[in-house]
Amino acid sequence: MTSTRTKPTVVPFTHTATGTGVAQRVTVGGDAGHVVDVDTHPAFGGQDAAPSPLSYVLAALSSCNQITASIVAGELGVALGAWSFEVGGDLDTAVLVSGADGNANFDSVRLVVRVQTDATPEQFDRLVAETERRCPVTQLFRRSGLVYESTWTATPLAG
Template sequence: MALQPKATVVPFAVHAQGTGVAQTLTAAGDAGHVFHADAYPAFGGSDSAPSPLFYALGALTSCNQVTASLVAKDLGITLGAWTFDIQGDLDTAVLVGGAEGNANFDRVEVRASVETDASEEQFARLVAETERRCPVTQLFVRSGLEFVNDWSRAPLPVGS
């Protein structure tokens, strides 16, 4: 008897094609979103589109925002506007030079600010639960790199 997938599992699929280091990617689904990736000239590309590494960091910002919105709903708090600044420090010795070691980022730092009506205690819970529940954050955290997650809260504008 074949195992049935869990009802809560949602498949995410991407089709990609390209030449050299440039790709055109299409997300599966009704919308069929298309996006492009390339690399810096030092990595063999023409810098015609963001590097896959920028997409990885961008996925981290957006997944945090989506996850935090779900967590905020659970906590009964309101979130407003967001800002994120993320930096990933990559030693290119493995990627470019073929050195032995880990090709991953050495360190990733997330700085997030969000408008909210959350108390300090609720905000701390929001940050902790978002880190725990965000699939992309967990990809980074579980990879073993140094992960810094620094969030600050700002007041919601009057009338929000």
């Protein structure tokens, strides 16, 4: 697969996959050779032997926010400690399972974040705003038209 990389700041992401039925093994491109197994719920024809693609998408939301916030925190000069996330998504399966007209996307996605930090309230507000603006996965959700809600809470940095 050829990259469409058009400028030096673009990082290409690739993977290859093989599968049978609804189960798939994905090998992520790059030197590390990460392998991810994917299956789905029995309601969708799977064995539930591995997370579903939708579970991975929601996991990507929390992990991408943590990575992005870590970058932003470094720029703001604030420290971050332990994180906790709760992520939920509501999926109407009528399009996926029955072929109904409409959008197969989640109807809504919720992200609840708690992070230890030494940021002032003003710095924390800036951290959250910049993280959500710059996080590629957050932007995928926000721009897809679903209802996106997030709640961020700062807790004291453990000493």
